[in-house]
Structure formats: C-alpha cells, structure tokens
Amino acid sequence: MKANVTVTLKRGVLDPQGKAIGHALEGLGFDGIGEVRQGKLIEVELAETDRAKAEAALDEMCRKLLANTVIEDYRIEIAE
Amino acid sequence: MKANVTVTLKRGVLDPQGKAIGHALEGLGFDGIGEVRQGKLIEVELAETDRAKAEAALDEMCRKLLANTVIEDYRIEIAE
Numbered sequence: 001m002k003a004n005v006t007v008t009l010k011r012g013v014l015d016p017q018g019k020a021i022g023h024a025l026e027g028l029g030f031d032g033i034g035e036v037r038q039g040k041l042i043e044v045e046l047a048e049t050d051r052a053k054a055e056a057a058l059d060e061m062c063r064k065l066l067a068n069t070v071i072e073d074y075r076i077e078i079a080e
Numbered sequence: 081m082k083a084n085v086t087v088t089l090k091r092g093v094l095d096p097q098g099k100a101i102g103h104a105l106e107g108l109g110f111d112g113i114g115e116v117r118q119g120k121l122i123e124v125e126l127a128e129t130d131r132a133k134a135e136a137a138l139d140e141m142c143r144k145l146l147a148n149t150v151i152e153d154y155r156i157e158i159a160e
Contacts, residue, residue: 018122018123021145021146028141028144028145030137030140030141031127032126033125033126033127034124034126034127036125037122037123038120038123039120039121039123040120040121041086041118041120041121042117042118042119043117044105044113044114044116046112046114047113057110061105061108061110065101065105065108066101
C-alpha cells in the first residue's frame with residue numbers, strides 16, 4: 001500500500017522559505033503572485049494491506065516523527 | 081486562485097533524505113516500511129483567474145525555478 005503524507009506549516013506560522021520562493025518568482029517576472037508556502041511531501045510504501053490499520057499507523061508516524069504538530073499540520077492520503 | 085505544486089525526485093534518483101526517514105521509522109518500531117521518498121509541496125496563490133493561463137504560468141514557474149527537471153518531476157493541481 002502506498003500513502004502520501006503532506007506536512008504543511010499551520011496558518012500564522014512564518015514561512016521564510018515560502019516567502020523567498022515568492023520573491024524569486026517575482027524577480028523572474030511573474031506577476032500576481034500572492035502568498036507562497038512550502039511544505040513537505042512524504043511518500044511511504046507500507047506492507048500493511050488493511051486500509052484502516054495503515055491509516056492508524058501513518059497517523060502515529062506523523063505524530064511521532066514526520067510532523068512537528070506544534071507548528072505543522074499533516075494530511076494522509078492512501079494512494080492505492 | 082490557489083495551486084498546489086508537488087515536486088518529487090524522478091524514479092531512479094537516489095533519495096538519501098527519504099532513506100533516513102525510512103530508517104528512523106523502523107527505529108521507532110514501525111514494521112513493514114518499504115521505500116520512503118521525500119518531495120516538496122509548494123502552495124501558490126495567484127491573482128490570475130483564468131485556469132488555463134494559471135496552469136501555463138505555473139508550468140513555466142516549475143521549469144524556471146521550482147523544479148530541477150533533470151532529476152525532478154513536478155505536478156500542478158489548481159485547488160480553487
């Protein structure tokens with residue numbers, strides 16, 4: 001089973017990397033760029049075949065390692 | 081208009097960061113972890129309201145700045 005985990009900064013948390021990308025895009029001549037925010041995408045392959053168990057395991061992985069839940073949100077999508 | 085751009089390493093390109101995450105998950109006691117790969121997620125807000133034009137602009141942004149197309153693939157999703 002494959003899963004995609006996306007980890008993004010919570011609204012209100014400063015994102016200097018996103019700001020830098022926004023400025024670089026403007027510097028390249030792109031107009032109308034609003035807020036830019038950068039997050040992480042983690043693709044995980046699991047041996048688990050039960051969808052519910054896989055989701056529970058991924059949720060635990062996010063809380064223990066993949067996301068810093070003080071400043072980050074995470075979203076789990078089971079791909080197949 | 082909001083768009084999500086995901087940038088991932090092409091298949092076959094070594095991903096040491098993903099490997100490190102995989103090993104860390106195993107070290108935390110998670111079983112059945114297969115390949116782990118890490119990519120980037122970039123959320124962009126655009127003033128452009130025309131979907132086709134926005135997609136064209138985002139494609140150009142990816143090729144010029146957001147992705148290194150030699151080793152990375154990118155995917156554009158218009159969110160709203």
